[in-house]
Amino acid sequence: MKTRYTFGGDEHVFVEMDEEMSLAAFFKSLSMSNAVRDADIPGVTEICPANASFQVRFDPDKIHPDEMMSRIKELESKAEKSENRIDTRIVEVPVYYQDPWTHETLMRFRERHQDPEGTDLTYAARINGFDTVEDFIEAHHSAPWFVSMVGFVSGLPFLYQLVEREKQIEVPKYVRPRTDTPKQTVGYGGCFSCVYSVRGAGGYQMFGITPMTIFDPRQETSYLKDFMVFFKPGDIVKWKPIDREEYDRILKAVEDNTYTPRIANVTFDLDAYEADIAGTNAKLMEALNDA
Template sequence: MFNLPETHFHFGGDEYIYGEISRDMRIESNFKALAVTNELRRRELSGIIDIVSANSSYLVRYNPDMISARDLLDCLKEIDLTKSDPRKLHVSVRIIEIPAWYDDPVSRECSYRFRNRHPEPELSNFDFVMKVNNFTDKEAFIEYHSGTPYFITMVGFLPGTAWHFPLGQEPSEVLKAPKYHSPRTETPERGIGLGGAFNVIYPVSGPGSYQLIGRAAVPVFDPKRQLADLKETSFLARPGDIWKYRAVNESQYHQITSEVEAGAYRFKIKKMIFSPLEYIEKGKRYIQELMEGF
């Protein structure tokens, strides 16, 4: 029976324990990081200050005056062991649609403005990503990118930034792109970036080094909580969510942004249970079954 990767634990000073599941990015490692950290939150142990899951690891901050490092480590090892069998894991997820205007003029202008920091300054970011992934047809690239569901593996950096990794693809099928030689000092809000195998949507204007391939029509960070789907929290992303892009044209993009500004936009969201075991066993076929009707 397939088990999830073994975790290696490290102490970080007197207040942190770091659980390293794998050093390379493996979606199976992320399943385990989510399962362990969710269970640890559920237990509400006295002395735990913060719990953060990452792409293939997790970090726990604790108060050593309230819980000893060894007691916490024993607890983590016990939880970690129970979350190593994919047969026992079921992740509650939300599939969320992200309308996206690919190769939009704002992203293109930004890529040319910082061309002196780029590996190929004569190309826009969008054209560069097409080139390094052997695409010659723009529509084919857009269909490929928007046809892939992405799993939210980690949230951090700027408020609401969500790293999302493609599901149901072999390593040779994954879109990849090198980052800028030196980060941009500015990135447009809601810019869609690709760096390595990870996608992000920049929640606010700020620095960044991922290649810009388009712009989301919807916010992923709403500090005023004006939208009905963001009333409980300002952030759209939750680790374990699945985002699915939908390509829109210019007029559709502006129609959606108008709805957002009026506070009337509703996200297309579907809640379901994700089975890591079925994903490991069936791969792309399981993802296709999961996305049916969405």
């Protein structure tokens, strides 16, 4: 990977690890953004990590842009020596696949889709070589996912599938974005899955919906009283398929403030993962099952 440094206007430095997403690029981006934060460089006002990059906002009245660029570049060697290992958590997220709300929405916007005669799931299954939608859904939920970024809209997580590269699901976004997407839709675009934290426009394929609130600016949800956003980069997610009855039960528990997400604390080691993907995933899911 060759890191690319560019200015973003007068107040930003953009640091790109790679043109494509990989866990190695994510870990280097995480290490460098942490190094910038730890360096406490005068003039830095904000650090924004992304999937395989990060951006630093600074006050040019306090530090010259060239000096800021130089200070950040100096930290790259330190980041390269950092361990590719983080203490994190694995979270079970229930998903009602093929739900009536995303289905109604996707049918309203078929003229904006690559396959106007089908559904998002039939299209995704076909282009990824699956015989049935059920086989595709199983591939989506059978392995864990890594949260590589939170943003675009408040609280929305981007999730990267923890499987061999050749097994990763890939689905393009809509030809033209929708003007509506139900809140907490589980979507897919490119190599990323996501959860729409709020209702609004969107272009990702829609596969289902979760009853689990992931963004609460009022912090009234029981498990979001410490912070309004549930996910953070480095989290690991395991989708759990549920039916309508289970969806309704969990939704009521969330509304009644009696729902507690299933979570286990784990350590994720990139080197161990790359040496044994199946074994690493099995240990992650075992930790969740024991929680």
